[in-house]
Amino acid sequence: MRVAIVGASGAVGQEFLRVLAERNFPVDELLLFGSPNSAGRTYTFKGRDYEVKLLQENDDFRGVDVAFVSAGGSASKRYAETITKHGAVMIDNSSAFRMEDDVPLVVPECNAEDALTRPRGIIANPNCTTIIMVVALKPIQALSPIKRIRVSTYQAASGAGAAAMQELQEQCRQVLDGEEVKVDKFPHQLAFNMIPQVDVFTDNDYTKEEMKMYYETRKILHSDVKTSASCVRVPSLRSHSENIWIETEAPVSVEAVRSALSAAPGITLVDDPAHGRYPMPLESAGRDDVYVGRIRQDLADPCGLTLWLTGDQIRKGAALNAVQIAEYLIKVGQLK
Ligand code: 2RA
Numbered sequence: 001m002r003v004a005i006v007g008a009s010g011a012v013g014q015e016f017l018r019v020l021a022e023r024n025f026p027v028d029e030l031l032l033f034g035s036p037n038s039a040g041r042t043y044t045f046k047g048r049d050y051e052v053k054l055l056q057e058n059d060d061f062r063g064v065d066v067a068f069v070s071a072g073g074s075a076s077k078r079y080a081e082t083i084t085k086h087g088a089v090m091i092d093n094s095s096a097f098r099m100e101d102d103v104p105l106v107v108p109e110c111n112a113e114d115a116l117t118r119p120r121g122i123i124a125n126p127n128c129t130t131i132i133m134v135v136a137l138k139p140i141q142a143l144s145p146i147k148r149i150r151v152s153t154y155q156a157a158s159g160a161g162a163a164a165m166q167e168l169q170e171q172c173r174q175v176l177d178g179e180e181v182k183v184d185k186f187p188h189q190l191a192f193n194m195i196p197q198v199d200v201f202t203d204n205d206y207t208k209e210e211m212k213m214y215y216e217t218r219k220i221l222h223s224d225v226k227t228s229a230s231c232v233r234v235p236s237l238r239s240h241s242e243n244i245w246i247e248t249e250a251p252v253s254v255e256a257v258r259s260a261l262s263a264a265p266g267i268t269l270v271d272d273p274a275h276g277r278y279p280m281p282l283e284s285a286g287r288d289d290v291y292v293g294r295i296r297q298d299l300a301d302p303c304g305l306t307l308w309l310t311g312d313q314i315r316k317g318a319a320l321n322a323v324q325i326a327e328y329l330i331k332v333g334q335l336k
Contacts, residue, residue: 001025001026001027001028001029001065001066001335001336002028002029002031002063002064002065002066003020003025003027003029003030003031003064003065003066003067003068004030004031004032004033004061004064004066004067004068004083004088005017005030005031005032005033005067005068005070006033006034006055006067006068006069006070006071006075006079006083007033007034007069007070007071007072007075007093008032008033008034008038008041008043008052009034009035009037009038009041009043009052010070010071010161010162011158011161011162011165011314012070012093012314012318012319013032013034013070013071014043014162015314015315015318015319015320016068016070016319016322016323017043017045018319019315019319019320019323020045020323021045021046023323023327025323025326025327026330027045027046030045030050031050031053031060031064032050032051032052032053033052033053033054033055033060033071034052034053034054034055034071035054035055035071035075036054038052039052039053039054039055040052055071055075055079056082057078057079057082058082059086060082061082061083061084061085061086061088062086063086064083064086064088065088065089065335065336066088066089066091066326066329066335067083067084067088067089067090067091068091068093068319068322068323068326069083069090069091069092069093069094070093070094070318070319070322071094072094073094073095073096074096075094076092076094076096076097077096077097080092080096080097080120080122084120084121084122087121088121089118089121089123089326089329089334089335090121090122090123091123091125091322091325091326092122092123092124092125093125093318093319093322095127095208095212096124097120097122097124098124098126098127098212098215098216098219099215099216099219100120100124102118102119102120103118103120103122103123103124104117104118104123104124105123105124105126105216105219105220106123106124106125106126106220106321106325107126107130107131107134107135107138107220107321108321108324108325108327108328109134109135109138109264109265109266110134110135110138110220110221111220111221111222112325112328115325115328115329116332116334123325125318125321125322125325126212126216126220126321127209127212127213127216127317128159128240128311128313128314128316128317128318129153129155129159129209129212129213129229129231129240129242129313129317130212130213130216130217130220131311131316131317131318131321132240132242132290132309132310132311132313132316132317133149133151133213133217133242133244133309134217134220134221135264135266135267135290135311135316136244136261136267136290136292136307136309137149137217137221137244137246138221138264139257139260139261139263139264139267140246140248140252140257140260140261140305141221141223142260143248143252143256143257143260144248144249144250144251144252145223145225145248145249146221146223146225146246146247146248146249147225147226147247147248147249147303148225148226148227148228148246148247149217149225149226149227149228149229149244149245149246149247150227150228150229150244150245150246151213151227151228151229151230151242151243151244151245152229152230152231152232152242152243153198153209153213153229153230153231153232153240153241153242154232154234154236154240154241154242154243154281155198155209155231155232155233155234155240155241155313156234156236156237156238156239156240156281156313157186157190157233157235157236157237157238158237158238158239158313158314159198159233159240159313159317160185160186160233161185163184163185164185164186165237165238167182167183167184167185167186167190168190168191168235168237169237170182171183171189171190171191172191172192172235174191175191175192186233190233190234190235191235192235193235194232194233194234194235195232195233196230196231196232197231197233198210198231198232198233199231206229207231209229209231210229210230210231213227213229213231214226214227214228214229236281236282237285238281238285238286238312238313238314239281239282239284239285239310239311239312239313240281240310240311240312240313240317241279241280241281241308241309241310242308242309242310243294243306243307243308244306244307244308244309245298245301245304245305245306246304246305246306246307247298247301247303247304248303248304248305249303250303251302251303252303252305254295254296254297254305257295257305257307258271258295261292261295266288266289266290266316267289267290267291267292268289268290268291268292269291269292269293270283270291270292270293271292271293271294271295272293273293273294277293278293278294278308279291279292279293279308279309279310280310281310283310284310284311284312285312286312286315287312287315288312288315288316288320289311289316290309290310290311290316291309291310291311292307292308292309293307293308293309294306294307294308295307
């Protein structure tokens with residue numbers, strides 16, 4: 001298979017290389033693309049060096065079977081035609097196409113079949129916070145439809161990219177060394193702080209990140225569920241966390257939820273409060289699964305449940321989810 005990675009130097013681009021190698025994805029030929037800043041760099045994949053080519057409007061994607069794209073929304077929009085015109089399946093990590101009717105928005109554990117119909121050759125990867133939430137909610141939805149979701153996120157620096165992770169580490173050092181703290185990738189100092197803003201504010205005073213959770217969840221779960229999200233950037237390095245309150249149509253017991261989640265793909269249940277066992281971002285960082293715990297009845301709502309989860313934003317929240325979509329297409333014979 002001819003595989004392309006667009007945005008190869010970014011945090012997600014680098015994770016694509018690791019995930020493809022670890023999962024032994026059938027790569028016969030690999031092409032790396034990037035901006036003028038990253039063109040010319042070399043990266044190693046399975047012992048071979050590959051040079052990043054400049055992404056431009058030409059025929060470089062002729063013969064490419066699948067392109068994993070993570071270079072930002074404007075690059076995705078600008079180069080979608082270039083990437084797909086010779087038949088490549090474009091799996092796009094940006095928000096550019098997620099809510100378009102003719103672009104499926106896919107989390108394989110929830111709606112893999114949606115990937116089969118893609119008139120524009122594009123499949124969108126949802127936002128990381130949505131992905132890790134719906135993986136945990138899908139098995140509960142099968143017990144009783146979910147009417148309402150309230151969620152507070154605790155998002156790691158990794159969500160803002162590799163340079164932002166670096167900035168958090170630098171800021172920590174600057175604080176500890178008594179130096180001036182430099183702020184560039186975040187709206188405020190993140191070190192020893194929390195910022196109740198991820199992405200920009202929209203007209204209703206929710207941020208774009210919060211509205212993504214509202215709209216994307218409905219599209220993936222094929223449901224008119226309403227989600228009210230508060231998204232917060234916290235000073236952890238990678239792996240997002242979420243506290244979720246859901247309201248189901250009929251009451252669902254904690255035991256039924258635990259057993260559904262234990263049997264569900266992509267989830268590790270860590271829910272043993274008596275022994276202080278619950279998911280934490282340090283433990284889920286670098287791992288594939290979404291970790292779920294603290295499952296309990298909502299004291300304020302007889303049809304309500306509360307749960308806590310952590311999931312690696314770069315992995316399941318981005319690169320791994322995209323690769324799993326491609327693996328599904330191979331399984332059903334839509335990618336050779
Ligand atoms: C963030 N969700 O954490 C974003 C990345 N897609 O900033």
